Amino acid sequence: MKKIFLVLLLLLVCNGCVPKSYIEQLGIITAIGYDQAEEDQVKGTMVIFQFDPTATASSQVVSAVADTSKGIRFRANRQTSHRLVSGQVRLLLFENKLAEKGVMRYMDTLSRDAKITDMGFLSVSDVPTEKLLKSGISEDAPNTGNYIQRLIEKSIHQEMIPNVELTSFIHHYYDVGIDPVLPLLSTQEEKTMIKGLALFQNDRFVQTLSEEDIIFLLLLKKDLKDAELQLQLPNEALQNYYKKRSINPATDGELHVSLNEVETDLSIQTKKNDPVSPSVHLKMEARLLEITKDIDLKQRKAIRKLEDEIAKGIEERLSLVVNQLKEEKVDPVGFGKEYNEKHRTNRITEESWRDQISQLDVSFDVEVKLLRYGISE
Amino acid sequence: MERRIPVKKELYMESLQKHFRNSPDLVNKTFTFNRQTIVIHFINYQVNKDQLERDLLPPLTNAKKPWTMESLKNAIPLSSSEEIKDFSSLARELIHGGVSVYIVGYEEVVVFTLPKQDHRALNRAETESLVFGPQIAFTESLMTNLNVVRWRLDTDDLTVEKFLVGERIQSEVRVIYLKSLANEENVQTMKQRIEDIVIDEIEDSTVLNQLIEDSSSTVFPQLITTELPDRFCNSIAKGRVGVLVDKSPTAIIGPMTLFNFFESTEDTYMRWNIGTFIRMLRFLSMVISIVLTPMYVAALTYHYEIIPSSLLVSLGQSRATVPFPPVLEALLLEILIELLREAGARLPTKVGQTMGIVGGIVLGQAAVQAGFTSNILVIIIALSALASFTAPSYMMGSAIRIIRFPMIILAGAWGLIGIVFALSFLVIHLLRQKSLGRPYLAPIYPFEASALRGTIFRLPFQKNAKRPSYVMPKDESRFDKKRAGTKRDRSSP
Numbered sequence: 001m002k003k004i005f006l007v008l009l010l011l012l013v014c015n016g017c018v019p020k021s022y023i024e025q026l027g028i029i030t031a032i033g034y035d036q037a038e039e040d041q042v043k044g045t046m047v048i049f050q051f052d053p054t055a056t057a058s059s060q061v062v063s064a065v066a067d068t069s070k071g072i073r074f075r076a077n078r079q080t081s082h083r084l085v086s087g088q089v090r091l092l093l094f095e096n097k098l099a100e101k102g103v104m105r106y107m108d109t110l111s112r113d114a115k116i117t118d119m120g121f122l123s124v125s126d127v128p129t130e131k132l133l134k135s136g137i138s139e140d141a142p143n144t145g146n147y148i149q150r151l152i153e154k155s156i157h158q159e160m161i162p163n164v165e166l167t168s169f170i171h172h173y174y175d176v177g178i179d180p181v182l183p184l185l186s187t188q189e190e191k192t193m194i195k196g197l198a199l200f201q202n203d204r205f206v207q208t209l210s211e212e213d214i215i216f217l218l219l220l221k222k223d224l225k226d227a228e229l230q231l232q233l234p235n236e237a238l239q240n241y242y243k244k245r246s247i248n249p250a251t252d253g254e255l256h257v258s259l260n261e262v263e264t265d266l267s268i269q270t271k272k273n274d275p276v277s278p279s280v281h282l283k284m285e286a287r288l289l290e291i292t293k294d295i296d297l298k299q300r301k302a303i304r305k306l307e308d309e310i311a312k313g314i315e316e317r318l319s320l321v322v323n324q325l326k327e328e329k330v331d332p333v334g335f336g337k338e339y340n341e342k343h344r345t346n347r348i349t350e351e352s353w354r355d356q357i358s359q360l361d362v363s364f365d366v367e368v369k370l371l372r373y374g375i376s377e
Numbered sequence: 378m379e380r381r382i383p384v385k386k387e388l389y390m391e392s393l394q395k396h397f398r399n400s401p402d403l404v405n406k407t408f409t410f411n412r413q414t415i416v417i418h419f420i421n422y423q424v425n426k427d428q429l430e431r432d433l434l435p436p437l438t439n440a441k442k443p444w445t446m447e448s449l450k451n452a453i454p455l456s457s458s459e460e461i462k463d464f465s466s467l468a469r470e471l472i473h474g475g476v477s478v479y480i481v482g483y484e485e486v487v488v489f490t491l492p493k494q495d496h497r498a499l500n501r502a503e504t505e506s507l508v509f510g511p512q513i514a515f516t517e518s519l520m521t522n523l524n525v526v527r528w529r530l531d532t533d534d535l536t537v538e539k540f541l542v543g544e545r546i547q548s549e550v551r552v553i554y555l556k557s558l559a560n561e562e563n564v565q566t567m568k569q570r571i572e573d574i575v576i577d578e579i580e581d582s583t584v585l586n587q588l589i590e591d592s593s594s595t596v597f598p599q600l601i602t603t604e605l606p607d608r609f610c611n612s613i614a615k616g617r618v619g620v621l622v623d624k625s626p627t628a629i630i631g632p633m634t635l636f637n638f639f640e641s642t643e644d645t646y647m648r649w650n651i652g653t654f655i656r657m658l659r660f661l662s663m664v665i666s667i668v669l670t671p672m673y674v675a676a677l678t679y680h681y682e683i684i685p686s687s688l689l690v691s692l693g694q695s696r697a698t699v700p701f702p703p704v705l706e707a708l709l710l711e712i713l714i715e716l717l718r719e720a721g722a723r724l725p726t727k728v729g730q731t732m733g734i735v736g737g738i739v740l741g742q743a744a745v746q747a748g749f750t751s752n753i754l755v756i757i758i759a760l761s762a763l764a765s766f767t768a769p770s771y772m773m774g775s776a777i778r779i780i781r782f783p784m785i786i787l788a789g790a791w792g793l794i795g796i797v798f799a800l801s802f803l804v805i806h807l808l809r810q811k812s813l814g815r816p817y818l819a820p821i822y823p824f825e826a827s828a829l830r831g832t833i834f835r836l837p838f839q840k841n842a843k844r845p846s847y848v849m850p851k852d853e854s855r856f857d858k859k860r861a862g863t864k865r866d867r868s869s870p
Binding site: 011012015018020021022023024026028030049051052053058085087088090115117142146 | 689
């Protein structure tokens, strides 16, 4: 009995020591944007939820300039009656100017702060993030930060961009032989969109991969389950298989194919003592969704030919992407990491790999199988 | 100390009048014929008058020769005749509906029992209502109840033992079990506990239940009280021990485990898959009922991080105008629900129905509109209240509603840590409980996989050929599993 009373007493007395955070008294930050300010300072823009049952807008945006990222929150606290907390941060944006200098000084506090989820998304923006977060267009999301978060989440889910969670960025940053990537956001008539992929050298943003090339980088990065792919093939590649009595003459115009339900099986082989000449073997199964010329799909040979052409087209695009990576000395694919995982001799290091990237000589071998293509009469 | 019956007529009549303190209800009649004086006594309303005037008085008064004790006992066509020498037992027989026949000059009295008892007929179950399956419920009459039990358990193996409990006002208690099945130790424990009761009177079987339970400090019931004869008899057929108390419509069964309180006889009557689903639903609703409101309080007071971001806006907006901290808000609404339930139970049925409207629509709606509570909490509280009402045992449902309050307070004081603390405490507490000395949390602890199929799940009967072993029946096998699984018409190729 004495023990129970002691426990109850402890409960009562210690109750006051637990810091309370009543949800209605909090300014819950959902997205933070970092912009370059003058004199090496950063300007932080925060989207916070504002719980006012009468107001139509359920969030507001506050900005502050400070030397550190936590300082921003401290300064911004003066602009709102709510206590700013970062436990619900799901999106972190960096302006391109800031990202070019390196983002690790901000990542450090983000990854160490236990209140901030490691599953939050990171992005680079080529317009000031303040402008991005203050733009009013957010579709049905409660605010722009939320809209961008949903946009990125959907894009990852649909295999349009690689995983850009904070944890994978940190992971790729510290791993030897692989560089992180982040989506590059921009605005189009006030509305935020994904413009491309920001390629990083360590933690510095160096180059943009155009939106059309993202899928080809993805093909090299992981096994895809259900992706979509657009490809342009040589105009006359399939001229032997045009339909005899075609409704629309198929001779002019370009040959485009559109694939979906793309499922790939990627394997990267590396040779011993030779980290710079990996060979990529890619098996792909897909469904032919659209083709701009009137091909007679009933012919088995036509399909074989089409598969070969698609494989060839993909190989070309892959080598173009790798060439671009070589020029910028970045390795988001992780060729170096792949080598280090397989071999114990002549291992690459953080310093050596950066120079070796430009010597990369990747050979591609793509197999394409069209599972379903449909027949039209 | 025995007091002999007076031989003199005047003395006999006087002492009876004195014993009943000149009660106007004590009727005496003196007949004189065949040169013999006979005095009969009975209590007016305790005796079946029709029977008295049809079966006792005519043969008594039409006799050709004088009565003797022997002829009185044998010649009167009534089965219940008893020769009594002791005065106090005579008085007791009169209270129980006896008619005493006193022949002047004898030292003994013959008592014929012609009791009249008004009690309600067997009726539909009210507190443990069923959608289908047997519908009758026990009544207040022990004899009727025993009759029903005998009728349902049609075997001479059924053993009924009689006890009297109460020092001032005695109640008849019957311990019922199957001799060849019930564990000797269980029966002994039950019998011993009933014998050991020291009390002036027991009001009802539920009182007896509280007196013989293993622990009286816990909120959890350890023996099931039921008004359903089918539930009572099914349990006895599984090797449990049952208790019936006179003047009480509820029967007691033991030993029980926590999970038995979430079983309804309806699970047995349903197809096994539907029965299992419904049983699972009840376990789920118990968890919801205990955890949901404390989780709300904890999340809104301490852990805004765990709230899904899509829920954050609506939660925050509904909380924005509420002037109380979440813990107070939740306690207020929980008490409101308890008030509604209590008011609904106390009011007459016709008025009771309006309680739902007053409580549900007027109070709930107005409280939210006035910014008194958040509407999400109203949903949560209503859900957890609803969930607590799914427990087939009313006692268990009440226990679950009670333990929610400390959970909410702990969640308000310590957040999730408080909830985990409370849940751990709850598990430890349940582990320590016993029912007739048997573990309360079986078959989870001590774990027994084969018993799960009858307790937590409700597998097809052919698959479940064992009686629950935690009851420790003398014979665990219900039937031959192999023979039960085959149907002859289908086995031929």
